Amino acid sequence: MTSQDQQNPNPIASAELDYFQTNPAPKSLKQHLTLARAFIQQHAEEGRKVVLVTSGGTTVPLENQTVRYIDNFSAGTRGATSAEYFLEEGYAVIFLHRQFSLLPFSRHYSHNTRSFLDFMREDEDGRIVVDQEHQSDMIDVYRKYMAAKKDNLLLILSFVTITEYLWELREVAQLMQPLGPRAMFYLAAAVSDFFVPHDRMVEHKIQSSEEFSQQASTEGDEKRPAARTEGKSLIIDLEPVPKFLKALVDGWAPDAMIVSFKLETDPSILVKKAKYALDKYAHHLVIGNLLTTRKWEVVFVSAEEGTKWIRVPRGRRAKSLSGVESLVGQASGQIDEDSPSAHKFVGEPLVEIESLIIPEIAAMHERLLTAGSK
Numbered sequence: 027m028t029s030q031d032q033q034n035p036n037p038i039a040s041a042e043l044d045y046f047q048t049n050p051a052p053k054s055l056k057q058h059l060t061l062a063r064a065f066i067q068q069h070a071e072e073g074r075k076v077v078l079v080t081s082g083g084t085t086v087p088l089e090n091q092t093v094r095y096i097d098n099f100s101a102g103t104r105g106a107t108s109a110e111y112f113l114e115e116g117y118a119v120i121f122l123h124r125q126f127s128l129l130p131f132s133r134h135y136s137h138n139t140r141s142f143l144d145f146m147r148e149d150e151d152g153r154i155v156v157d158q159e160h161q162s163d164m165i166d167v168y169r170k171y172m173a174a175k176k177d178n179l180l181l182i183l184s185f186v187t188i189t190e191y192l193w194e195l196r197e198v199a200q201l202m203q204p205l206g207p208r209a210m211f212y213l214a215a216a217v218s219d220f221f222v223p224h225d226r227m228v229e230h231k232i233q234s235s236e237e238f239s240q241q242a243s244t245e246g247d248e249k250r251p252a253a254r255t256e257g258k259s260l261i262i263d264l265e266p267v268p269k270f271l272k273a274l275v276d277g278w279a280p281d282a283m284i285v286s287f288k289l290e291t292d293p294s295i296l297v298k299k300a301k302y303a304l305d306k307y308a309h310h311l312v313i314g315n316l317l318t319t320r321k322w323e324v325v326f327v328s329a330e331e332g333t334k335w336i337r338v339p340r341g342r343r344a345k346s347l348s349g350v351e352s353l354v355g356q357a358s359g360q361i362d363e364d365s366p367s368a369h370k371f372v373g374e375p376l377v378e379i380e381s382l383i384i385p386e387i388a389a390m391h392e393r394l395l396t397a398g399s400k
């Protein structure tokens with residue numbers, strides 16, 4: 027328990043305390059924190075801004091020796107793409123991602139229907155080389171990747187479960203405190219709202235056959251395994267994940283700029299929910315997005331600027347190989363309308379929307395830093 031845990035009498039703090047006392051830390055946490063500490067110290071000394079980008083989905087394991095778990099759709103495209111644009115803006119990036127989800131740079135050649143081997147060919151001397159067609163795209167990605175590596179600008183950490191995610195977020199956030207307002211949190215991971223608490227998780231694989239299934243306890247509901255078979259049905263009681271987004275502002279990273287994402291599927295509630303999240307969590311910026319249109323448009327909701335839509339320009343792609351393409355179409359990235367777009371979006375967008383999102387956020391961060399130093 028940290029001294030900060032002991033001091034906080036408010037309900038959020040006690041939910042936090044309870045959560046971290048009853049849901050054990052991931053085994054890799056210590057090693058991740060050693061890496062993060064050195065990374066943060068280097069960039070603090072070099073006067074660089076540091077952003078923690080979270081990315082990908084969090085799992086909810088049903089068994090301690092996990093065979094089954096609940097997951098969500100996120101591939102980590104938003105986070106991995108954003109990390110590249112933060113590097114372009116001069117940030118050092120801690121990329122806290124779901125294991126095996128998309129990574130900055132390699133994302134251009136992974137998780138695709140085409141294998142990275144399709145970008146290669148064998149030359150006359152029997153050596154593997156990049157196919158002529160892909161040379162210029164790949165050299166561009168390769169140079170950026172190597173530049174980030176050379177200056178140690180990208181630290182990659184991973185999580186799998188919701189509990190691992192929350193432990194990593196809390197501990198890395200606390201390590202980032204010395205950066206003060208030069209730290210940023212960009213919370214793009216798709217975080218589960220519900221979970222199975224450690225003390226209600228069964229040890230072994232849930233049995234489908236009644237003969238082998240664990241007996242439901244005769245004690246109160248709260249003592250029963252959260253996931254169990256009853257008759258032929260699998261019953262899963264999930265509990266709410268305590269709301270940590272406020273704790274991030276109040277306790278873990280009080281001076282940092284915080285950008286969180288709000289995901290909805292119903293266009294009619296998106297802006298309302300994003301505004302609600304802004305009021306409730308007091309983040310600097312909440313970015314609303316809809317599942318189906320998230321690559322084409324997002325809405326910024328902030329105390330500073332109210333509501334503002336960011337949209338990719340409409341037009342057609344010049345080519346579509348690795349995600350790095352030249353453009354044909356109009357150049358403007360923003361339209362000032364106040365509701366989700368009614369357009370039908372097909373195929374892939376003309377530009378990566380993160381190329382519009384990140385410079386806006388970096389500018390907002392600069393304004394906050396300037397205002398804070400007055």
Ligand code: 9Z3
Pocket residue numbers: 082099100101102103104105213214215216217218286287288289315317320
């Ligand atoms: C997002 O809304 C991200 O933009 C997406 C990106 C997960 C939609 P992909 O990984 O998708 O590119 O496929 N992330 C935040 C979702 C979330 O869990 N938000 C919480 C909430 O809505 C607040 S942190 O309650």
